Amino acid sequence: MDARDIKTHVTNLDKALKEKAPAGTIIDILSSLKKGVVATESVLRETKVGVAVNRCRLHEDKAVAQLTKEIIMKWKNDVKKPGAAKSHGSHGSHGSKDSTPIKSPSTSTASAAKFTGDIENRSKDKDGVTYKIYGDSGRDNVIGMFYDGLVVKTDAGPQHVLKKAVETEKAIFAQFKKLDSNYKSKARTIFLNLKDKKNSSLRERVLSGEISPERLATMTNAELASKDLQQEMKAIQEENLKNSMVGKPEKSVTDQLTCSRCRQKRVSYTQAQTRSADEPLTTFCECENCGHRWKFS
Numbered sequence: 514m515d516a517r518d519i520k521t522h523v524t525n526l527d528k529a530l531k532e533k534a535p536a537g538t539i540i541d542i543l544s545s546l547k548k549g550v551v552a553t554e555s556v557l558r559e560t561k562v563g564v565a566v567n568r569c570r571l572h573e574d575k576a577v578a579q580l581t582k583e584i585i586m587k588w589k590n591d592v593k594k595p596g597a598a599k600s601h602g603s604h605g606s607h608g609s610k611d612s613t614p615i616k617s618p619s620t621s622t623a624s625a626a627k628f629t630g631d632i633e634n635r636s637k638d639k640d641g642v643t644y645k646i647y648g649d650s651g652r653d654n655v656i657g658m659f660y661d662g663l664v665v666k667t668d669a670g671p672q673h674v675l676k677k678a679v680e681t682e683k684a685i686f687a688q689f690k691k692l693d694s695n696y697k698s699k700a701r702t703i704f705l706n707l708k709d710k711k712n713s714s715l716r717e718r719v720l721s722g723e724i725s726p727e728r729l730a731t732m733t734n735a736e737l738a739s740k741d742l743q744q745e746m747k748a749i750q751e752e753n754l755k756n757s758m759v760g761k762p763e764k765s766v767t768d769q770l771t772c773s774r775c776r777q778k779r780v781s782y783t784q785a786q787t788r789s790a791d792e793p794l795t796t797f798c799e800c801e802n803c804g805h806r807w808k809f810s
């Protein structure tokens with residue numbers, strides 16, 4: 514693919530994103546870019562294709578986001594290959610890293626040195642960060658919790674993650690002014706959503722700065738939830754709405770059910786006949802501790 518072809522793809526991609534085209538359209542464009550582009554610094558600089566593709570990194574469709582990451586990884590390797598950067602280089606003699614446009618916004622700050630160890634196995638203790646900054650165990654522990662939540666499967670630098678954890682705690686503390694039960698429950702809810710393996714988009718958006726710590730501190734449970742969970746919650750709400758038209762079923766709390774998220778045994782449930790009368794009842798559950806909802810039949 515020559516520079517002109519690439520630029521055409523970039524234009525099409527920008528247009529597709531702007532018009533919120535279906536994921537399939539974006540994937541088509543990204544796939545031919547992945548196949549057709551051998552990245553060098555000059556290609557990236559001239560066509561701005563890295564910048565355009567990087568915009569898809571946080572796309573709500575997981576396949577788009579995944580493909581974007583693969584492309585960026587591939588191009589980073591292309592550029593790093595010996596000779597690749599220099600073959601065209603008009604000013605490639607030094608500082609090749611500075612002119613590579615494929616960067617997340619966070620990497621431009623000094624505190625954002627990438628983590629190079631095993632990203633599957635990170636925590637405040639394993640990363641060895643100094644999270645006890647107040648000498649008040651209540652607040653310090655919340656900072657540590659947020660660090661552990663944010664650091665799931667990411668290569669973001671420890672100092673960058675720590676900064677986000679500190680700022681998020683500060684925003685919650687500013688909201689409640691003291692370490693009361695509201696502060697604690699807010700902190701726990703945010704932590705559980707951050708560390709949720711299915712909720713990588715929340716972590717990424719916080720780490721990239723798309724969601725500010727202040728915003729994170731005031732998000733509702735539904736806003737915090739992963740896309741899957743949001744859909745599930747919506748489905749349950751719709752079921753409940755349907756049920757409410759035939760009389761609201763009685764809600765009871767049981768210690769026989771365990772919340773899969775926080776492992777507490779304080780779960781309220783309602784049962785309803787959602788389909789025909791000869792099919793089993795559907796049970797709608799909600800954890801009284803963390804608000805997690807699910808259903809089974």
Ligand SMILES: [Zn+2]
Binds near residue numbers: 776777803804
């Ligand atoms: Zn729970």
